[in-house]
Amino acid sequence: MSISYARQFSTSAISNHIMKLTRLRVVDNSTIGKQAMAEGKPPRCIHVYNKKGIGTIGDKILVAIKGEKVKAIIVGCVKEQKPNIPRFDSNNIVLIDDNGTPLGTRINVPIPIVLRTILKEKTFSKGADYTKLLAIASNYV
Amino acid sequence: MLLRNLKLYKVKSGLAPVVQICRLSSSIPLEDFPVGTVSEKQVKPERKSIVPSNCRYVYPEFLPDPKMQWRNPLREKLERMDMIQRRKHIDIPEFYVGTIMAVTSSNQHAPNKATRFVGICIQRLGCGLRANFTLRNVIKHIGTEMKYQLYDPTIQKIEVLRLEKRLDDELLYLRDAPNEYSTFDENMEAEYLPEGSPIPVNTTMVKLKPRPWRARWERKNMKGLADLELPERFYKRAEELATPWEKYDLMKQYRRTIPEEEQKEIFAEVYSELHEVNVMRKKQKRKKVFIKPFKN
Numbered sequence: 001m002s003i004s005y006a007r008q009f010s011t012s013a014i015s016n017h018i019m020k021l022t023r024l025r026v027v028d029n030s031t032i033g034k035q036a037m038a039e040g041k042p043p044r045c046i047h048v049y050n051k052k053g054i055g056t057i058g059d060k061i062l063v064a065i066k067g068e069k070v071k072a073i074i075v076g077c078v079k080e081q082k083p084n085i086p087r088f089d090s091n092n093i094v095l096i097d098d099n100g101t102p103l104g105t106r107i108n109v110p111i112p113i114v115l116r117t118i119l120k121e122k123t124f125s126k127g128a129d130y131t132k133l134l135a136i137a138s139n140y141v
Numbered sequence: 142m143l144l145r146n147l148k149l150y151k152v153k154s155g156l157a158p159v160v161q162i163c164r165l166s167s168s169i170p171l172e173d174f175p176v177g178t179v180s181e182k183q184v185k186p187e188r189k190s191i192v193p194s195n196c197r198y199v200y201p202e203f204l205p206d207p208k209m210q211w212r213n214p215l216r217e218k219l220e221r222m223d224m225i226q227r228r229k230h231i232d233i234p235e236f237y238v239g240t241i242m243a244v245t246s247s248n249q250h251a252p253n254k255a256t257r258f259v260g261i262c263i264q265r266l267g268c269g270l271r272a273n274f275t276l277r278n279v280i281k282h283i284g285t286e287m288k289y290q291l292y293d294p295t296i297q298k299i300e301v302l303r304l305e306k307r308l309d310d311e312l313l314y315l316r317d318a319p320n321e322y323s324t325f326d327e328n329m330e331a332e333y334l335p336e337g338s339p340i341p342v343n344t345t346m347v348k349l350k351p352r353p354w355r356a357r358w359e360r361k362n363m364k365g366l367a368d369l370e371l372p373e374r375f376y377k378r379a380e381e382l383a384t385p386w387e388k389y390d391l392m393k394q395y396r397r398t399i400p401e402e403e404q405k406e407i408f409a410e411v412y413s414e415l416h417e418v419n420v421m422r423k424k425q426k427r428k429k430v431f432i433k434p435f436k437n
Contacts, residue, residue: 014355076283083273083293084246089284089316110280113250140251141258141285 016079018055018091020045024063027075027092028104028136036065043070043093057085058118060130063093070095070103073119073133075111086112086141100128102136110141190405192412197404199235201265202272202291203411204399220269221407225414227292232422233299238262239307239343241325242276244289245298255297258287259327263312267291277315279324284316303332305341308365317354318347 018024022045026033036043043065048055055061055074063072076092088109095103100123111134119130197204203224205217227233236242243259260276263286267273272291277284289296302325315323322345334341346367349358359369360379369375387393399407 081288083288083290084248084295085287087286087288092283108281109283110285113248113256115250116252117250139281141256141280141287 016077016091018045018059018061018074018077018079019048019053022091024072024074024093025090026065026072026095027107027109028094028102029106029108030095030102030104032066032068032070033095033104039066041066043072057081057112058115058122060096060122061093063095065095071098072096073130075107075115075133076109085114086110094133096128096130096133098128100130100132102133105136107133107137110139111137113140116140190409192405192408196408196412198237200408200411200415202268203407204268204404205407206268207397207399209396217269218410221411223270224292225411225418227294228415228418231296231298233291234301234304236262236274236299236301236304237306237340238265238310238312239305240301241303241305241329243298243300243302243329244276244287244296245300246289246293247295247297257327259302259325259329260285260287261312261315261323261325263315263323277312277323278327279320280327282320284320284323300331302329304334305343307343307345309363312365313356314347314349314354314358314361314363314366317349317356317358319350322347 023042024045025042026037033043043063045055045061046064046069047062049060049062056077056079057074059074061072061074063070072093072095074091075094076086076088076090078088078091081087092109094107097103116134119134123130203221205212240262241260242262243257245255245257247254248256258276258278260278262274263277264275265272270290270292273288274291275286275288277286279285345365347365348367349369352371357375357379358366359371359375360382362383
């Protein structure tokens with residue numbers, strides 16, 4: 001005899017936010033990122049460097065990857081976007097060091113064009129230079 | 142207008158059952174109810190409207206949102222005027238969910254100030270100037286979606302590469318399908334469909350990836366999905382939650398749709414101008430194609 005089972009509590013729709021403990025996908029070819037993805041242990045977000053705590057395209061985050069803490073930039077989100085901004089099927093990140101230099105040498109997925117403006121605005125002289133990430137991108141969308 | 146006249150006429154001649162049918166027709170969508178057959182001979186021959194009956198499928202954004210508290214006749218009229226003005230400037234072709242399209246739009250962030258995106262239309266939403274559609278494509282093995290507003294002034298060109306429909310009104314399940322279902326070549330050439338031919342329906346049955354999915358597709362009653370291969374309890378629960386009686390709820394249908402008379406009024410107002418724009422576009426196209434022969 002089969003028992004039909006239904007949960008008794010209500011659940012809300014998935015918001016697909018990037019927040020603390022969200023699993024992400026590394027899309028550059030850095031060794032640490034590649035290894036983590038190959039092992040099936042994608043990095044977790046452990047901090048979002050903005051005041052909302054919810055990351056979107058162009059935000060800097062801190063991720064836990066293979067037992068290390070590494071900073072990263074979000075380059076694509078699953079959640080709904082405004083018109084003319086692409087939405088992707090996975091939450092993509094590119095690992096960077098403290099100066100904004102990417103750890104890899106190539107990004108294999110398309111990257112939103114808005115990121116060019118966002119990252120230029122976030123870069124100040126004598127601060128971290130995030131625009132180096134744009135140079136290693138292969139495809140814009 | 143015509144129906145109202147007809148109703149009055151009927152009341153005078155005392156044919157009660159026909160009157161009832163007339164009143165009902167306001168809440169039933171056009172296709173279910175053959176309007177012309179309600180004894181045309183008895184009605185005084187009015188001027189026949191030239192508006193084709195498929196207008197509400199070709200130009201769905203001209204119909205306002207049926208939600209009562211959001212209606213505003215003046216705003217709707219102004220919006221329609223703006224939409225026609227926009228259509229005079231760029232060619233907004235006929236398209237449906239399932240059509241493969243390419244959109245070229247100005248983008249201040251791009252190095253050459255313009256971008257082009259090719260993809261299948263998976264959703265079409267909104268009314269009036271807020272009408273929008275979503276394109277989906279798989280680029281470099283990652284699903285990418287882009288939402289565009291139909292009357293966005295930054296859009297330079299909307300091309301229809303393959304005009305076809307799918308079995309469903311929304312193809313959001315393509316997000317849970319393998320990549321090959323939504324992969325389209327960026328350099329695809331537009332396919333020619335002879336004028337006046339019916340819109341082909343693509344009857345591809347989509348086979349989804351195994352769960353987890355973004356929605357419980359077994360409950361959504363989608364026609365374009367192949368067998369979902371779920372355990373029996375999923376279908377049982379879907380059956381419990383199904384609301385098959387809703388299609389008989391006339392009031393619900395009335396609130397969800399714009400009444401037929403109003404649709405006719407709206408399209409009578411805009412159709413002549415839309416038709417003019419279409420004729421102008423066709424002339425321009427012919428001019429471009431025809432190359433004057435010259436003597437050597």
